[in-house]
Amino acid sequence: MDYLSSNKILIVDLETGQISEDELDDELVSQKIGGVGITTSLYETYQDRDPIILGAGLLTGTLFPGSALGVISAKSPRTGHVTHSPFTLKAGMEFKYTGFDYVVIVGKSKKPVFLWLHDGVADIQDASEFWGTDVWNTTDSIRKSMGDDLIQTLVIGPAGERGSDLAQICVNYWASGDCWGFGKVFGEKNLKAVALRGMGLLEISDPEDFVDQCFEVFETIKGGAFAGKSGVEDILTAMGEKDAKEWIAPFVHRHSACYNTPYPTNTFIYLNENPKTLTEPTEQEPGFLINDVGALLTLKRAGLSAESACRVLKACAKYGIDPSAVAELSARSGQKDPDKIEQSFVDLKGTVSAPEGGKFSSWAPMQPLFADFDLSDESAYGDWWVRRQALAYLFGIHPIFANMAPELSEELMIEMFNKGTGLDLSQETLDQAIADVCL
Amino acid sequence: MFVSNAPLSGLPAQLRGTGQTAGVGFRNSEMNFYHSYASINQKLVSGVSLHYGEGEASILPSDPRLLRIPRIGVYAGSGTSHSWLWFVELFDRMLFHDLVFLTEDMVKEGVLQDLDVFVMSGGDTVRIAEGLGRQGAGELESFIRGGGLYLGSCAGAYLPLKSSKQYLDRFNFVDIKIANVSKTRPEAKRLESKAITTYGCNYVYHPVREDVRLWITGREPFTSVESLRAPLYGGPSMVTVRDSDVLAYYQGFTEKTLFLVDESLAEKTLVGKVAAARTAMGDGHLYLFGPHFEHPRFPTANHLVATAIFWDMKRETINRKSSDGEIILEGTAKKKLILDIKREISNARIVSVGLEAIPVKWIIGCKTYEPEKIRVFLEAMWKRINRLERSRRICLQSGTGEQVVAHACQVRQILREMKSRIDDHLDTQDLAVDLFNALRRLTMLFLQFYFNSFAYNLELDS
Numbered sequence: 012m013d014y015l016s017s018n019k020i021l022i023v024d025l026e027t028g029q030i031s032e033d034e035l036d037d038e039l040v041s042q043k044i045g046g047v048g049i050t051t052s053l054y055e056t057y058q059d060r061d062p063i064i065l066g067a068g069l070l071t072g073t074l075f076p077g078s079a080l081g082v083i084s085a086k087s088p089r090t091g092h093v094t095h096s097p098f099t100l101k102a103g104m105e106f107k108y109t110g111f112d113y114v115v116i117v118g119k120s121k122k123p124v125f126l127w128l129h130d131g132v133a134d135i136q137d138a139s140e141f142w143g144t145d146v147w148n149t150t151d152s153i154r155k156s157m158g159d160d161l162i163q164t165l166v167i168g169p170a171g172e173r174g175s176d177l178a179q180i181c182v183n184y185w186a187s188g189d190c191w192g193f194g195k196v197f198g199e200k201n202l203k204a205v206a207l208r209g210m211g212l213l214e215i216s217d218p219e220d221f222v223d224q225c226f227e228v229f230e231t232i233k234g235g236a237f238a239g240k241s242g243v244e245d246i247l248t249a250m251g252e253k254d255a256k257e258w259i260a261p262f263v264h265r266h267s268a269c270y271n272t273p274y275p276t277n278t279f280i281y282l283n284e285n286p287k288t289l290t291e292p293t294e295q296e297p298g299f300l301i302n303d304v305g306a307l308l309t310l311k312r313a314g315l316s317a318e319s320a321c322r323v324l325k326a327c328a329k330y331g332i333d334p335s336a337v338a339e340l341s342a343r344s345g346q347k348d349p350d351k352i353e354q355s356f357v358d359l360k361g362t363v364s365a366p367e368g369g370k371f372s373s374w375a376p377m378q379p380l381f382a383d384f385d386l387s388d389e390s391a392y393g394d395w396w397v398r399r400q401a402l403a404y405l406f407g408i409h410p411i412f413a414n415m416a417p418e419l420s421e422e423l424m425i426e427m428f429n430k431g432t433g434l435d436l437s438q439e440t441l442d443q444a445i446a447d448v449c450l
Numbered sequence: 451m452f453v454s455n456a457p458l459s460g461l462p463a464q465l466r467g468t469g470q471t472a473g474v475g476f477r478n479s480e481m482n483f484y485h486s487y488a489s490i491n492q493k494l495v496s497g498v499s500l501h502y503g504e505g506e507a508s509i510l511p512s513d514p515r516l517l518r519i520p521r522i523g524v525y526a527g528s529g530t531s532h533s534w535l536w537f538v539e540l541f542d543r544m545l546f547h548d549l550v551f552l553t554e555d556m557v558k559e560g561v562l563q564d565l566d567v568f569v570m571s572g573g574d575t576v577r578i579a580e581g582l583g584r585q586g587a588g589e590l591e592s593f594i595r596g597g598g599l600y601l602g603s604c605a606g607a608y609l610p611l612k613s614s615k616q617y618l619d620r621f622n623f624v625d626i627k628i629a630n631v632s633k634t635r636p637e638a639k640r641l642e643s644k645a646i647t648t649y650g651c652n653y654v655y656h657p658v659r660e661d662v663r664l665w666i667t668g669r670e671p672f673t674s675v676e677s678l679r680a681p682l683y684g685g686p687s688m689v690t691v692r693d694s695d696v697l698a699y700y701q702g703f704t705e706k707t708l709f710l711v712d713e714s715l716a717e718k719t720l721v722g723k724v725a726a727a728r729t730a731m732g733d734g735h736l737y738l739f740g741p742h743f744e745h746p747r748f749p750t751a752n753h754l755v756a757t758a759i760f761w762d763m764k765r766e767t768i769n770r771k772s773s774d775g776e777i778i779l780e781g782t783a784k785k786k787l788i789l790d791i792k793r794e795i796s797n798a799r800i801v802s803v804g805l806e807a808i809p810v811k812w813i814i815g816c817k818t819y820e821p822e823k824i825r826v827f828l829e830a831m832w833k834r835i836n837r838l839e840r841s842r843r844i845c846l847q848s849g850t851g852e853q854v855v856a857h858a859c860q861v862r863q864i865l866r867e868m869k870s871r872i873d874d875h876l877d878t879q880d881l882a883v884d885l886f887n888a889l890r891r892l893t894m895l896f897l898q899f900y901f902n903s904f905a906y907n908l909e910l911d912s
Contacts, residue, residue: 069847129797130790155873157866158804158868159801159804162800163801
């Protein structure tokens, strides 16, 4: 595969330490497109070895609006089925530029390791000194030891090491869309983290047209339904939580967007310092980045104060545990004290709800945001959401942003595929690719 | 910015006009320079006989001699900065492949006698002279008198000029004087550390940086170009005894010229002074370039460097030493070596990119080094790794592969230590000295085996 690709599938056997590479076949891309289309296909190929597959969408890391998504596919310890989890911020983009399109990780390492992917080189490195440390310290240690603050990490904390079904793979210091317990899968493989950095290039089949179209789409989209809105609080408001903005306002420091995503889906709050400060923080850990809308909403509805809710989310991220699951279980138990909720992490168990459709993460709200997408009523949300998420996970579009930008139509995606790859994608093939990943 | 279009009295007519210039962007005709020389070198490898000025070699002035492949030494020893890599880029683009990278010790050991051409680019002239010492000076003089060609650019141009300064006084090869020297310290308008350096009891000052306009006198072998642009980064303006030595004069400035001293002083110091000279010594020649004619953004100037090489390279065929100890790697062994090198250079490159966001610099000798210079070395290797990955075989001296990996590891370790110390607000001067030495050594070793492999595969293909 010459375009929008490094043309490399990496296979890492943690048991033997062997690393090998396959080429990414044009035919596979023509049929499966990218992202979950290909991670699913690779899962089927390696399913006897309990693989965990990392991948990027076809458009991830390009100038196409919202192209921030990376994907993790594996069998969920929570459902027993193959499911997909998104990773965003800058990690999806960074993954795309590591020189590998897809990474298949099989086997279990004898000792704790982390996988270092950089510029088309994959190294399995000793992680013994990080084992037992929380998500934040692990990311700091990896960045310090490798000498680069821009390294992106997919990392587990104590929850994953201890085999909790609720363990989450976090991104750098923050939560991710992993609501499937993939942190436990990392832990079972003795895989503490995957560190990503790449300074590669992507070739585009029709670069001028492709880039022009990206800018055109961006110009159209930025005046769309989400114009003037930002952060998790406006998403909560769009979901019907009318007082959300007022509730969290005293703690909001800034909003931040994932790579090339026109809507800033993340809200940074200050808990240990005045959020209105305009200078560099004096505290080492002044605050926290909220990127899990569902978890925040559940904690709010359970009656926690904004500060308490944010403290719970911060503790979840450090421990590497799914904040949505923690929020749901805490709400069920009636516990509102953030310290007590944090203390419960070690033994926390329980069944939590999985999204309808069962393949894609409920991290993306199961409804349109700001725009109406011409849906007749709420009964149509379920099917719409599954198809919309499938489209996002195939092409590498931020899954929350996909729900607020109807301009990112299937026709447009097909057009970008054709301009970017020089291959010929039809609506029929796209329908089939979506059907394959939704099965 | 100051663009000089004003009539300048007392100068040759050619020095008054703006003239047709080259150097901003690459036109097709400029890219053709690279193709032309690459074609010449490819034909020569294939054993085709070529005459100067005919057929493939029509880009060169006519001469009844037969062309042959030049064996070129590139000095990368102590005192050099990063600009020798510009010569490497030029040679790579033009398929000059018979290259030897030299340290001061290799010069002292007599390696020059196996060469046709020796190039010396920028850096700290005094440190270069000190490194080469009396023995190196003797070897260099013997090389040139024996018919060898010396190409000196910037510091390499200062080196053989008349000087009474310690270390430099061993290299008084030519009767050409430095014009940008003053008994009083000129006032620097900006970049003081780059604008003025002490020179014994005097001061050498560098009036401008970046692009300047040059007028070509038309003397052989520079007969194909009338004027051009080239960048000046501290190189000399010169005064010759004989007009016949002059290849190019400084003609004026451009919209990109950055003035480090008062504009009138810059004009007085440069315009009408010699920018490039060719002079004989014994059976050999020296070409001295104030501006960097070898800079990769200036194809027309690059063309003149290549012309000089073919025109004045040693006329007698040298007896090449046999390539004992060379090994050929292919298959898994080749793949593993390249991956080991790639791993370390990638790791080093990742740290160095991060350092570029940090306001730090180091002064080593009389030169200022910024983090950006680290990556000039690393990128020179990085961009060539793909070619080594793709080639079926690589050719290197026994033990060189292990040395390259070991040096790359050292560079990566120093860089990570440097980043860690900077994060902790600690001094990194000692590490910077070690780093640039290690980088220079690594890049030399890497490029030597790159060009050896390149030459081997070129010969194999033909």
